[in-house]
Amino acid sequence: MKRRDFLKLMIASASIITLYRLGQAFSQSQNGLTPLSNWYVVQIGVTPTATNYILTVDGEVENPLQLTFDDLKKMPSVTISDTIQCVSDPYFLKRT
Numbered sequence: 001m002k003r004r005d006f007l008k009l010m011i012a013s014a015s016i017i018t019l020y021r022l023g024q025a026f027s028q029s030q031n032g033l034t035p036l037s038n039w040y041v042v043q044i045g046v047t048p049t050a051t052n053y054i055l056t057v058d059g060e061v062e063n064p065l066q067l068t069f070d071d072l073k074k075m076p077s078v079t080i081s082d083t084i085q086c087v088s089d090p091y092f093l094k095r096t
Contacts, residue, residue, distance in 0.1 A: 050069040051069055053068075053069060054066050054067065054068055055067045055068075055072065
C-alpha cells in the first residue's frame with residue numbers, strides 16, 4: 001500500500017469514528033443540548049459561597065455601585081444556548 005493511500009485510509013477512519021462519537025453524544029442529549037448531569041467538571045477545592053462577596057463597579061463609570069449576591073439574583077436573567085468546549089475535556093482527549 002502506498003503512503004498516500006494509507007493516509008487517505010487513516011483520515012477516512014478517523015472521520016468515521018468522530019462522526020460516530022458525535023452521533024452518540026447527540027443522541028444522548030435533549031433537543032441537541034447536553035444535559036447538565038453529563039457536563040465535564042473540573043473543581044479544585046471547595047465551592048465558595050457567594051453570600052459574603054460584593055461586586056463593585058467603579059472607576060470610569062457614571063454611576064458607581066456595589067451589588068451583593070442577593071442583588072444579582074433579583075435582577076432579570078436571560079438564558080442563552082451556546083456551544084462550549086473545554087480543551088481538557090477527556091471525551092475529546094481519550095475515550096474510555
